Amino acid sequence: MAEDADRKEVAEKRRHRLFKYLRKEVLPTAFCPGCGCGIVLNCYAHAVDELQLDPNDIVAVTGIGCSSWIPSPYFLGDTLHTTHGRPIPFATGVKVMQPDKTVVVIAGDGDLIGIGGNHLIHAARRNIDIKVFLVNNLIYGMTGGQLAPTTPLGISTTTSPHGNVEHPFEIAELVAAAGASYVARWTTYHVFPLMESMQKALTKKGFCFLEIRSQCPISYGRRVGQRTGSEALQEYKESSVRIEDAAEMSPEELEGKIIIGKLIEREKEEFTGNLRKLNVELRTKKTGRSPEEWSLS
């Protein structure tokens, strides 16, 4: 019995370490049973715990949707829960003013790709040092399962009741092409590489983007025969292909597969650093009209 109590205590200490990064007063989460958002939250807490980041040094910014609840309200740290689709430009303002903070955006596909897609590619183009974790569940889950720009062709949703006639985005590829410093794609089944990838993104300078394929058993899964979180994870396990292997496969062979792994990692000048460099340069060298020159008197 004494040993049992010890174990409990050790476990509580460990859990407490993870909860250091969370607002305990709002737990347990409001996520549905088996939701991928909880797994992403868990991997994030493990990642920041491994890195021993100080919650004081993290600003989390998010938009509207279930996955926006991962940081807001669950993350401890300064949190900005913004309008739908706009977390990246809000985060841009934060990062420019506080470049020493780790600025993390966690939001969903509807938010970051649907209504906010333009901001995503522009932030990647600027290569601003923001960490974007996209929780891609292929659907508008919070509002009850409407068509998303990530929903696969043919799937019926509440707003594509006769089957989706649109092609979905290949979002990680798009962000890599737009100029990000680091891009990877994982699923909520691949928790260990996902956690490592999060650590990589949190520590690498520049725009870092993770696409995390995640399950929504309630609003998406049940439409495609995956009524539980486990059924979705099983699919992720079976249909994922490492990017190195995918390079050897034909488009036909890759049909319906999820390509996982690191798409890109490169060194590139970072936006807020460039802004600061400019300010320093202007103080040492004279450019443009001086106020005295163009005065009338």
Next chain:
Amino acid sequence: MKGNDKIRREYLSRFANRSYFMQGDESVAYGSLYAGCDFFAGYPITPASEVAEVMSAELPRVDGYYIQMEDELASLSAVIGAVWAGAKGMTATSGPGFSLMQENIGYAVMTETPCVIVNVQRSGPSTGQATKPAQGDIMQARWGTHGDHEIIALAPNSVQECFELAIEAFNLSEEYRTPVIILMDGEVGHMREKIIMPPLDKVKIRERKLATGDELLFGGELIPPMAEFGVGRFIHVTGSTHKESGIRDVESQQAHHTLVTRLCKKIADNRDRIIRFEENHLEDADFVVISYGATARPAAGAVLRARGEGKKIGMLRLITIWPFPESKVRELGARVKKIFVPEMNLGQLSREIERFVKCEVIPIPKIGGIAHTIDEIYSALKGEV
């Protein structure tokens, strides 16, 4: 005191007591720099682009930051983010961009984020006469974002006043923790006039009230203190209905009622401190012209001409459009026979005036991108007084 304050003061001191010939757009930008603005995010649009042009040139020199965003939604978003990270932030736009900003104006109201939005009004709806001035956003400034709210909007009528009201706009936004709109018009924005820049120490800046301990950031008093990111408060900022701690509470009717009524009350209860207007020849007036912005200039000319002919007519120039100076207008309405309202729209402010007076309200509307002339306003008055 901010880290960049010394650099800013040193640079701006070179402008002190000098006179310049510049546009209203440029002047509003310099006024903002004087007010301590150190962050600007915007998207180019005529007739407001000159604000961004000055800011992009001057902000780096005062160790501030200018960012050109991908659209107006992103612009105000970045401003609000920067303000929570310690900036004094602003953006500038015109009609179409102002329409795009409406959702985030509501966010700034709901999250009590001080920021300044310059709207150099142009002819609409839609693309309208893209480069030409108008005063058609009076009601959009008031009611553009959804939900119950109060807003502060100021309307300068000269290049010098653009400078002064920029400072006032920042002061009001910090004092009341609310977005403030500078409702310019394309006329005043693109007009060139002489302006004299004051010494920085002659300018009164009302600074942000910051929490010193663990005060509530979203309630507890009419205007709670703010805290900035990174000071260990673990601030939770949300546009959803929230408790006084900032944590979301969208279920409680009481929480929403408490929050939204307080947000309205903090402006409404301070009307008298916020509202500014200019009175001319009102003592003996039987008739009054109420105008604002660039239109107030020909309106003043027409009033002078009519007075030269012995007419008992005066003028009220609104500097604060919102909150609306209803007690002043009500008082005037009770003692004059007619109120004339020249404006560069089909009668937006005149309708607001009608709500508070029993006397006749005669709009003198003009649209099409060309400002009223003195003659036009004078002829409209002549037959009526």
Next chain:
Amino acid sequence: MIEIDEELCKGCGICVDFCPLKVFETSDKINSRGYYPPLPVKEKDCVGCRLCELLCPEFSIIIINE
């Protein structure tokens, strides 16, 4: 060693389904929120890989590796 906070669990069953060594079974006792938490019936088979700890959406499982 496996420590489960049964009160945090929402009974999704991911741990039961994905443990490579099939350590868990679903308990037949419900928690106070009406969910069936996992029971580590074959705890001695656990090699401490922590897959269940990371896959759990609710922070319910903690693995202690001495």
